[in-house]
Amino acid sequence: MKTLEKVIQSCISNGEKAFVPYIMAGDGGLNVLNERLLFLQELGVTAIEIGIPFSDPVADGETIQQAGERALANGTTLRKVLDTLADRSDKVTVPLVIMTYLNPVLAFGIKEFVERCVGVGVRGLIIPDLPMEESGMLGEALVDVDVALIPLVSLTSPEDRIAEIVSRAQGFVYAVTVNGITGVRNSYSETLEAHLERLKKLSPVPVLAGFGISTSTQVVELGAHTDGVIVGSAIVDAFHRDDLDLIAELVQQATSHIIL
Amino acid sequence: MVIEMRKGRYGKFGGQYVPETLMTALTELEQAYEEAKADPSFQEELDHYLRDFVGRENPLYFAERLTKLAGGAKIFLKREDLNHTGAHKINNSLGQALLAMRMGKRKIVAETGAGQHGVATATACALFGLECVVFMGKEDIRRQELNVFRMELLGTKVVSVDKGAGTLKDAVNEALRYWVANVEDTHYILGSALGPHPFPEIVRDFQRVIGVETRRQIVEKEGRLPDAVVACIGGGSNAIGMFHPFVDDADVALYGVEAAGSGVATGKHAAAIADGKEGVLHGAYMYVLQDADGFIQEAHSISAGLDYPAVGPEHCHLHDIGRVTYTAVTDAEALEGLQVLAKTEGIIPALESAHAVKFAVDLASTMSSDKIVVVCLSGRGDKDMQTVREALGGGTR
Numbered sequence: 001m002k003t004l005e006k007v008i009q010s011c012i013s014n015g016e017k018a019f020v021p022y023i024m025a026g027d028g029g030l031n032v033l034n035e036r037l038l039f040l041q042e043l044g045v046t047a048i049e050i051g052i053p054f055s056d057p058v059a060d061g062e063t064i065q066q067a068g069e070r071a072l073a074n075g076t077t078l079r080k081v082l083d084t085l086a087d088r089s090d091k092v093t094v095p096l097v098i099m100t101y102l103n104p105v106l107a108f109g110i111k112e113f114v115e116r117c118v119g120v121g122v123r124g125l126i127i128p129d130l131p132m133e134e135s136g137m138l139g140e141a142l143v144d145v146d147v148a149l150i151p152l153v154s155l156t157s158p159e160d161r162i163a164e165i166v167s168r169a170q171g172f173v174y175a176v177t178v179n180g181i182t183g184v185r186n187s188y189s190e191t192l193e194a195h196l197e198r199l200k201k202l203s204p205v206p207v208l209a210g211f212g213i214s215t216s217t218q219v220v221e222l223g224a225h226t227d228g229v230i231v232g233s234a235i236v237d238a239f240h241r242d243d244l245d246l247i248a249e250l251v252q253q254a255t256s257h258i259i260l
Numbered sequence: 261m262v263i264e265m266r267k268g269r270y271g272k273f274g275g276q277y278v279p280e281t282l283m284t285a286l287t288e289l290e291q292a293y294e295e296a297k298a299d300p301s302f303q304e305e306l307d308h309y310l311r312d313f314v315g316r317e318n319p320l321y322f323a324e325r326l327t328k329l330a331g332g333a334k335i336f337l338k339r340e341d342l343n344h345t346g347a348h349k350i351n352n353s354l355g356q357a358l359l360a361m362r363m364g365k366r367k368i369v370a371e372t373g374a375g376q377h378g379v380a381t382a383t384a385c386a387l388f389g390l391e392c393v394v395f396m397g398k399e400d401i402r403r404q405e406l407n408v409f410r411m412e413l414l415g416t417k418v419v420s421v422d423k424g425a426g427t428l429k430d431a432v433n434e435a436l437r438y439w440v441a442n443v444e445d446t447h448y449i450l451g452s453a454l455g456p457h458p459f460p461e462i463v464r465d466f467q468r469v470i471g472v473e474t475r476r477q478i479v480e481k482e483g484r485l486p487d488a489v490v491a492c493i494g495g496g497s498n499a500i501g502m503f504h505p506f507v508d509d510a511d512v513a514l515y516g517v518e519a520a521g522s523g524v525a526t527g528k529h530a531a532a533i534a535d536g537k538e539g540v541l542h543g544a545y546m547y548v549l550q551d552a553d554g555f556i557q558e559a560h561s562i563s564a565g566l567d568y569p570a571v572g573p574e575h576c577h578l579h580d581i582g583r584v585t586y587t588a589v590t591d592a593e594a595l596e597g598l599q600v601l602a603k604t605e606g607i608i609p610a611l612e613s614a615h616a617v618k619f620a621v622d623l624a625s626t627m628s629s630d631k632i633v634v635v636c637l638s639g640r641g642d643k644d645m646q647t648v649r650e651a652l653g654g655g656t657r
Contacts, residue, residue: 055555056429056541058436059279065423077553102277103539107554129277129540154281156443161284179281179441 002148004047004095004123004171008206008227011046018046018172018208018228019219019255021235021247022099024067025050025084026076028239033081034088036239041094043251049126049230050085052078052100059101059128063233067240078104078113086120097124097150097171105138114141124148124171132165139168150174155195159202166203173203175226178212196225216253229254268457271580273573276456278436278543285443290458292363297465302358309354310469313387317469318342320477320634325604330624333487333631338474340498340638341609347639348470348498349380353449355466357384360447367446368392371435373400373428373494374565374612375407376639377451382416384449392416395434398426400564407643425558428494428568432542452495453572456543460500460573467501474634475505482632488513488623491636492616493586494530494566496575498638507583516575517619519561520588530559531588532571533579546570547579562591562651563611565639589615595651597621598641610639611647 001009008018021040025033033050040048053068053076060068078100085096098117105113105127117125125147130138132151142149148171153162156179166173177192200207209222210230219229231250238246267290268274276286296302310316318339327335340348353370360368368390372378378394385392394411398420401408411418424430432455439448453463471489478486489506491499493516506512521529529535536547541556549557549569559569571586578584589597594611597618602608609617613636620635627633641648 055424055557056433058433058542059440072555077555079553103541103548103550103556104554106539107537107550107552128279129543131276131278131280131283133283134275134277152280154279154283156281156284158284165280176279176281179443 002123002170003146004097004148005205007095008046008172012206012227016255017223018206019251020047020049020097020208020228020230021045021251022049022051022230022232023239024064024071024236025052025081026071026074027067027236029074030076030080030084033084034092037088037092037094037096039244041092043248044255045094045251046228047095047097047123049097049099050081052081052098052104054101054104057101061233063237067236078108082116082120085122095123096121097126098122099126099128102127102129110138110141114145114147117147118145122147124150126150126152126174128152132168152176153199155179155192159198162199163202166199166205169203169205172206172208172227173199174230175199175207175209176211177209177222193225196222200226216250219254268461270574270577273545273576274457274460275545276543277540277545278456279440281440282443282456286456286458288363292359293458293462296359296362302362306355306358310351314344314350314354315342317473320474320481322481323605326601326621327624329600329604330621332629333624333627333633334629335620335624336478336486336632336634337607337637338470338502338634340470340636341607341613341640345376345380345383346642347376347380347610348467348501349377349451350383351469351501352451352463352466352497353377353380353384356447356449356462357388357390359462360390360449361388363447365445365447366390367442368449369435369438369442369446370394370449370451371428371431372396372451373431373567374563374610375400375404375411375643376565378416378418379407379410379414381449381451382411382414385416386414393419393438395419395421395431395438397428397431398422400427400431403564403647404643405646427559427564429556429559436542452497453500453574454495454542454544454570460544463497464500464504464574467497468504470498470501470636471503471505474502478632478634485509485512486632486634487511487627488515488633490515490517490616490620490623490633492517492566492612492638493571493575494519494568494612496572498636500572500574502636503578503584507578514584515619515623516584516586517615518571518586518588519563519566519615520590521560521562523590524588528560529588530561530566530568532569533575533586534588536570541570544573546573547576562594562647563615565610565612566615587619589618591651593618595648598648607637608641609637610641611644613638
């Protein structure tokens with residue numbers, strides 16, 4: 001079992017739910033990345049998803065697109081993010097997950113990228129434009145290393161496809177809770193609960209819900225049907241406005257509610 | 261490099277690099293398309309609209325004065341510019357609209373660069389009473405204002421995209437986002453031989469009518485196949501439609517003409533085969549204009565329809581195996597091609613097609629008079645008059 005899954009599993013066996021915030025690397029400058037990781041770790045998050053900005057982020061909503069544009073304007077690249085992570089303090093022990101589109105990985109070179117991830121202690125990868133059919137070469141490169149390839153499952157995935165995706169899953173399964181892109185939303189599809197329950201039954205690894213989760217009420221609602229949640233836009237927006245109290249509040253409310 | 265030898269691959273190119281939310285829609289589309297292909301009534305219905313609505317078949321025209329001017333091979337023009345809506349794009353839009361209805365989808369989303377695909381799709385949607393949203397880059401809206409008006413007259417909602425450079429790439433990004441959010445009742449009519457499988461195949465098959473007619477017509481007129489066939493390439497839909505029926509004819513040389521913008525060496529161009537690297541954009545593995553970090557670069561061309569930083573996967577493969585020769589023509593050369601055709605033949609081509617015309621004239625001039633060159637005249641130039649006028653400084657002198 002890879003480290004990422006172990007950490008989430010131990011969270012679950014303690015009767016807790018996982019809470020994974022997403023941050024955009026380079027938004028606010030790469031020099032604040034490591035201090036943000038430490039800040040989030042001290043709030044008690046389970047793992048941290050680090051987004052790599054991309055020129056054509058087709059799976060991202062407005063908030064994260066804008067954060068990505070700011071990060072690109074700062075000269076942020078996949079290589080520079082990995083270099084920055086390599087310099088983080090020993091105090092940062094929370095598992096780190098990289099979310100990147102595929103092309104920067106191809107430009108880096110799959111083999112070199114995986115070696116670099118291993119070297120800096122990245123524990124998971126989320127690649128939104130790499131469905132299972134196309135993930136062969138990256139999957140093979142990750143077999144013997146402690147980096148999990150986290151698959152996405154969507155509301156539109158039929159049951160036989162879900163079964164196949166989760167059977168290969170490592171770390172956790174990322175349950176996309178809306179048809180659409182990341183961002184703030186008020187309501188979820190009414191079939192969502194049933195979908196999440198079915199997914200949890202099928203999956204041998206933990207199931208975390210993401211996309212469109214922005215309030216502690218939503219965290220509690222979705223947490224009830226999964227092993228935890230990923231919160232992106234709300235965290236990205238709060239960091240951008242430098243509203244650290246809001247982040248602390250969101251994480252603390254969420255984790256305390258989830259524990260109950 | 262990610263290479264999976266499976267369906268939807270052209271050599272190592274193609275594939276389905278899309279968010280999971282779209283995978284089911286792509287599978288459904290693939291099944292619906294396979295069924296439609298096997299159903300003679302589908303092709304009959306499409307043929308009916310191509311004949312009575314689009315006006316096919318369109319002529320293969322011997323350009324006598326242009327031939328004299330070039331002073332070499334005979335030049336023939338495949339007149340896609342005479343189609344209803346003024347370009348080859350309608351062939352694909354009609355086919356995909358019929359396919360969408362077969363799948364029970366009555367909402368359509370599309371992207372457009374020059375506006376030709378947007379107008380063609382808006383037209384097909386008006387014809388069949390479908391709801392249509394078209395995403396178009398802000399810069400392209402400026403360049404092709406009248407096409408926006410045409411789409412709106414046809415009942416389509418045009419959404420301006422101000423991200424990036426506001427051109428075709430950005431419009432595709434937004435159309436994909438829209439499709440992801442509305443996939444359950446909406447079909448995406450992709451306009452070029454691009455994107456995830458099965459789009460490159462569907463678009464090619466609907467555009468093959470260009471090459472199929474050309475082949476029959478040249479044999480009728482000249483009693484033999486041409487020595488060379490020339491087409492312009494943005495994403496590559498008119499070119500793949502023209503080339504595909506000739507791919508197995510080893511004696512027919514095929515030439516794809518990319519947009520060299522200000523010149524390939526300047527970096528301001530749209531020539532992805534000349535200057536791109538392998539990578540993934542909009543769901544397919546292709547040659548893509550990108551920097552060392554894998555960020556996609558903006559393309560540059562005077563022609564909005566060629567202003568795209570990649571080339572469809574089948575073209576990438578035809579380049580790799582050496583079956584098609586890809587070359588590039590600059591903005592200035594394309595303007596020259598446009599004026600030459602206007603003055604010698606009374607035909608004002610689209611700026612896209614003018615790239616092919618310019619190369620074909622140069623090519624013909626190096627060949628003997630018993631040779632034959634066919635050019636795909638993919639669209640007419642009405643939409644470009646403002647751009648051309650600006651580029652020529654207000655006049656033709």
